[in-house]
Amino acid sequence: DSGVTQTPKHLITATGQRVTLRCSPRSGDLSVYWYQQSLDQGLQFLIQYYNGEERAKGNILERFSAQQFPDLHSELNLSSLELGDSALYFCASSEGAPNTGELFFGEGSRLTVL
Amino acid sequence: TQLLEQSPQFLSIQEGENLTVYCNSSSVFSSLQWYRQEPGEGPVLLVTVVTGGEVKKLKRLTFQFGDARKDSSLHITAAQPGDTGLYLCAGYSGGFKTIFGAGTRLFVKA
Numbered sequence: 349d350s351g352v353t354q355t356p357k358h359l360i361t362a363t364g365q366r367v368t369l370r371c372s373p374r375s376g377d378l379s380v381y382w383y384q385q386s387l388d389q390g391l392q393f394l395i396q397y398y399n400g401e402e403r404a405k406g407n408i409l410e411r412f413s414a415q416q417f418p419d420l421h422s423e424l425n426l427s428s429l430e431l432g433d434s435a436l437y438f439c440a441s442s443e444g445a446p447n448t449g450e451l452f453f454g455e456g457s458r459l460t461v462l
Numbered sequence: 463t464q465l466l467e468q469s470p471q472f473l474s475i476q477e478g479e480n481l482t483v484y485c486n487s488s489s490v491f492s493s494l495q496w497y498r499q500e501p502g503e504g505p506v507l508l509v510t511v512v513t514g515g516e517v518k519k520l521k522r523l524t525f526q527f528g529d530a531r532k533d534s535s536l537h538i539t540a541a542q543p544g545d546t547g548l549y550l551c552a553g554y555s556g557g558f559k560t561i562f563g564a565g566t567r568l569f570v571k572a
Contacts, residue, residue: 350504381560390564391505391550404559438504448512449493449554453504 351375354439354454362462366427369457373420373441379403380422381440381451382414391438397422429461465489466553468563475541476571483536483566485551492556494534496525499548499565541570 351374361367373380382394393406397416408414411429416422426433436458440451466487475481485494493512497505509518511527511534518525522545524537538545551563 350506352504391562393560393562436502440504448510449552449560450495450507450510451497451505451552451560452507453497455504456502458502 350452350454352439352441352452352454354437354457356457357455358458358460360460360462361429363429363431365429365461366425367429367459369424369426369437369439369459371422371424371439371441371454373422373439374452377441377443377452378420379442380416380420381442382408382422382424383438383440384435385438385456386435394424426459429459431461434459434461466551466561466563468549468551468566470566471564472567472569474569474571477542478540479570481538481541481568483538483549483551483568484533485535485553485563486533487553488532489553489555490531491553492531493554494527494531495552495554495560496534496536497550497552499550501547505548505550538568541568543570543572546570 353372355370378399381396383391394408395414396404400416414424436456438456440453469484496508499505509525514529514531516527522539526535548565550565554560
């Protein structure tokens with residue numbers, strides 16, 4: 349158990365819909381990262397927050413947005429969903445600065461868009 | 463743009479064989495991590511290497527960081543079916559910037 353909690357574990361929805369994925373980081377971790385992993389693909393970095401502020405952005409679509417709240421949990425919002433958005437979405441957390449680069453991943457949220 | 467290339471992409475071997483997975487970049491990293499991911503689960507941190515030339519052992523797994531801190535290798539001795547999974551290397555260059563390799567998918571046949 350990494351200590352990172354993601355909900356929901358599975359989500360099935362239709363094209364055009366909007367979903368919200370939630371992540372609670374490990375106790376004490378200030379940074380939250382979101383990654384997308386499509387079938388048999390590597391991890392694609394989406395976005396990172398540190399103590400409530402956006403710190404880095406990857407290849408995140410404009411239809412996607414995220415935020416980190418004062419209690420440090422984070423939400424990833426995916427809107428106008430397309431079939432190609434079907435993937436595993438992982439949240440990871442890390443300690444605040446100084447940072448060793450070690451990431452602790454949740455079990456992921458599997459999104460299926462029909 | 464920083465890139466981290468892993469090879470091979472896929473490896474299918476018999477139980478008891480040895481194997482090495484490579485992770486290469488033209489960039490220098492402050493540290494490098496190796497993760498293992500099983501189907502439908504999140505990556506799990508195996509090891510962090512920090513010092514150039516560093517070697518770390520985790521049971522049958524040996525991790526090495528290149529002298530110039532640009533590359534790393536993972537060697538598994540006497541592979542077992544339980545070693546099956548996706549192995550990911552990740553390079554950290556400070557400022558919360560981590561890049562992942564595409565992964566090596568290992569299948570160990572009994």
